[in-house]
Amino acid sequence: MTTEHAAPLSRHYVFTEHGGPETEALLERAVPEPGRGELLVEVRAAGVNPADWKLREGLFGRVEVPRTLGFEVAGTVLAVGDGVEEYAVGDEVLGSPAPGEGGYADHTLIRAGDAVRKPGGVPFPVAATLPVAGTTAYDLTHAVEVEPGQTMLVLGAGGGVGSLAAQIGRARQLQVIGVASMSKREIVEATGAQWVAAGDGVVAAVREIAPDAVHLLLDLVGGRALRDVAELAVSPERIISAADGDTVAELGGTYRPSRPDALEQVTAMVAAGQITPQVTHEFPLEHARRALALVESGHAEGKTVIVPR
Numbered sequence: 206m207t208t209e210h211a212a213p214l215s216r217h218y219v220f221t222e223h224g225g226p227e228t229e230a231l232l233e234r235a236v237p238e239p240g241r242g243e244l245l246v247e248v249r250a251a252g253v254n255p256a257d258w259k260l261r262e263g264l265f266g267r268v269e270v271p272r273t274l275g276f277e278v279a280g281t282v283l284a285v286g287d288g289v290e291e292y293a294v295g296d297e298v299l300g301s302p303a304p305g306e307g308g309y310a311d312h313t314l315i316r317a318g319d320a321v322r323k324p325g326g327v328p329f330p331v332a333a334t335l336p337v338a339g340t341t342a343y344d345l346t347h348a349v350e351v352e353p354g355q356t357m358l359v360l361g362a363g364g365g366v367g368s369l370a371a372q373i374g375r376a377r378q379l380q381v382i383g384v385a386s387m388s389k390r391e392i393v394e395a396t397g398a399q400w401v402a403a404g405d406g407v408v409a410a411v412r413e414i415a416p417d418a419v420h421l422l423l424d425l426v427g428g429r430a431l432r433d434v435a436e437l438a439v440s441p442e443r444i445i446s447a448a449d450g451d452t453v454a455e456l457g458g459t460y461r462p463s464r465p466d467a468l469e470q471v472t473a474m475v476a477a478g479q480i481t482p483q484v485t486h487e488f489p490l491e492h493a494r495r496a497l498a499l500v501e502s503g504h505a506e507g508k509t510v511i512v513p514r
């Protein structure tokens with residue numbers, strides 16, 4: 206192991222048992238040592254996702270507690286474990302924390318094989334939105350063959366994944382229609398998509414813009430909102446959801462496909478300026494509770510990021 210000035214203690218925003226926000230706490234623990242194949246990373250920014258509160262609630266099953274929250278980070282390599290040859294101390298990387306680790310912290314561990322180099326011109330808060338939200342948007346937008354000029358509908362286009370998916374669709378020269386509430390109109394239009402108000406009347410409004418049906422229907426909401434728009438898809442297999450596996454299966458669509466190169470590809474698109482993740486809120490680590498509450502409300506706009514200071 207090669208180490209350089211690792212601080213002895215690291216702050217971690219954790220949940221101490223499965224349950225609501227009252228189980229969250231800011232703790233200190235020893236800076237972890239990277240195991241074989243792992244990187245010790247100083248977290249410069251951590252993305253906040255709905256998956257974070259779902260893990261806390263126990264919706265993914267029981268996990269060992271206290272457990273640090275956060276599935277996506279960007280930061281600087283402070284030390285490398287045995288067997289790591291592709292990264293060195295000082296490298297800037299992004300990725301998902303190793304199993305059992307979390308991103309809402311001063312330090313985390315990332316498996317070297319899961320990390321990607323952060324392009325120099327991309328700020329840490331932007332890079333931190335890519336391992337989960339970025340890859341999900343990339344995977345959804347590449348789930349079926351589409352041709353330039355065809356239409357993609359994004360249900361939930363104002364959120365973290367939806368706003369990026371809309372931009373990727375535009376970069377692929379698709380006509381993009383983004384369904385979101387009135388308060389998200391600006392952020393949806395900033396992606397280059399045409400905004401359609403969520404709720405009653407959405408099917409008629411989309412048909413007016415795209416009378417020949419939708420070639421790719423991406424869902425970030427699920428439930429009734431998804432059922433209501435499903436008839437707009439050219440065929441059921443062109444409905445792709447990251448939000449609701451049961452409903453999309455019922456409709457004949459696909460739940461969250463994934464491509465092994467998604468993180469490299471979406472990072473390259475950001476580096477090339479083809480897409481720009483919209484980081485709308487940054488919170489210091491001591492305000493992680495507010496950051497997660499914002500996302501847990503279900504009405505987040507763009508991406509919320511924690512920046513430990």
Ligand SMILES: NC(=O)c1ccc[n+]([C@@H]2O[C@H](COP(=O)([O-])OP(=O)(O)OC[C@H]3O[C@@H](n4cnc5c(N)ncnc54)[C@H](OP(=O)(O)O)[C@@H]3O)[C@@H](O)[C@H]2O)c1
Nearest residue numbers: 255341361363364365366367386403425430447448504505
């Ligand atoms: N399986 C995976 O790997 C994976 C990865 C990432 C995300 N996801 C899931 O995908 C979903 C979206 O994630 P996210 O990070 O984008 O969440 P987010 O940032 O919280 O965005 C969700 C968006 O949905 C909008 N929304 C809620 N109800 C709506 C409706 N009826 N019509 C239109 N828009 C509506 C919300 O805004 P307004 O209602 O205020 O307009 C909000 O902007 C979540 O369920 C998340 O768990 C899954």
